Amino acid sequence: MHALRSIAIAVAAILTATAASAQDAAKYPDKMVRLVVPFSAGSMTDLLARVVAERLQARWGKEVVVENRPGLAGTSSVAKGVAADGYTLMLTSNGHTVIGHLNKNLAFDPVRDFVGIAQVATTPLILVVPPDSPVKSVKELVELARAKPGDLNYSSAGLGSTTGIAGALFKQVAKVDIVHVPFKGLPETHTAIIRGDVAMGFSFFSAAGDLILSGKVKPLAVTGPARLKVLPDVPTFAEAGLPEFQYDSWFGILAPAGVPDAIVAKASSEISAVVQLPEVKARFEPQGAVMVTTTLERFNQIIKDDTARYSTLFKATN
Numbered sequence: 001m002h003a004l005r006s007i008a009i010a011v012a013a014i015l016t017a018t019a020a021s022a023q024d025a026a027k028y029p030d031k032m033v034r035l036v037v038p039f040s041a042g043s044m045t046d047l048l049a050r051v052v053a054e055r056l057q058a059r060w061g062k063e064v065v066v067e068n069r070p071g072l073a074g075t076s077s078v079a080k081g082v083a084a085d086g087y088t089l090m091l092t093s094n095g096h097t098v099i100g101h102l103n104k105n106l107a108f109d110p111v112r113d114f115v116g117i118a119q120v121a122t123t124p125l126i127l128v129v130p131p132d133s134p135v136k137s138v139k140e141l142v143e144l145a146r147a148k149p150g151d152l153n154y155s156s157a158g159l160g161s162t163t164g165i166a167g168a169l170f171k172q173v174a175k176v177d178i179v180h181v182p183f184k185g186l187p188e189t190h191t192a193i194i195r196g197d198v199a200m201g202f203s204f205f206s207a208a209g210d211l212i213l214s215g216k217v218k219p220l221a222v223t224g225p226a227r228l229k230v231l232p233d234v235p236t237f238a239e240a241g242l243p244e245f246q247y248d249s250w251f252g253i254l255a256p257a258g259v260p261d262a263i264v265a266k267a268s269s270e271i272s273a274v275v276q277l278p279e280v281k282a283r284f285e286p287q288g289a290v291m292v293t294t295t296l297e298r299f300n301q302i303i304k305d306d307t308a309r310y311s312t313l314f315k316a317t318n
Contacts, residue, residue: 040185084258124224
């Protein structure tokens with residue numbers, strides 16, 4: 001009888017907790033929501049966050065504040081420094097999947113300490129070089145790098161950034177010895193390329209389009225399966241002779257692990273609806289970004305799979 005009473009109490013507690021979670025989800029959000037971006041203002045991640053936040057605020061009638069906290073400090077603050085109640089979210093890139101390998105003494109686990117809420121976009125990157133670079137194609141860049149192992153370098157928007165992963169993947173696929181020079185964000189990496197401080201780097205049209213069109217940086221290839229409409233003369237990597245270089249960069253919203261399932265599901269549904277708004281698609285697709293939605297299960301599986309895949313990549317290239 002005692003065992004049955006204990007089971008009944010446990011079941012009642014579970015039902016009560018489930019009911020409370022459902023009630024919390026029904027009124028979510030009933031106060032301000034913070035959307036942390038672990039990259040600097042002006043980055044692709046930041047641009048996406050601000051558009052999504054604006055539409056969510058209009059949809060919810062509650063303030064959605066974008067907070068730029070570049071680097072590990074921003075990610076760590078979400079993993080360990082906030083309540084797991086759905087009122088602090090984080091919009092990040094697939095660079096999130098490699099920070100565990102790049103930083104051996106992390107105070108958090110990039111997979112276990114987060115739950116994926118919604119994937120929001122994928123976007124191709126553009127390989128660019130200084131305007132006075134002697135190379136005019138991917139083939140010439142690879143030949144130069146192989147002729148001068150260790151002499152050429154590439155910039156990125158920081159350790160673990162999408163542009164950093166692209167550079168590491170290029171290094172592996174092209175079989176070249178080039179040196180990574182990480183910066184705080186895309187504005188800094190663009191400056192380094194313009195001045196010729198680095199030999200190459202990856203960026204997005206949304207961030208580097210004006211620089212490309214004005215001739216301040218020179219584009220060599222795009223990572224997507226097709227040429228960008230805004231850069232019809234720039235070949236894909238397959239057209240440029242390096243078809244093995246395939247890179248799908250994504251951006252998504254995560255929350256600290258422990259957020260009630262009902263709130264996770266509601267936030268995911270709301271964000272996915274915003275991402276599919278025609279005006280949001282129109283805002284980003286001309287820049288090469290494709291707004292996407294996935295199921296919760298699929299997005300969390302992508303995070304796990306990419307963490308394993310890119311950890312192997314960085315081990316092979318460092």
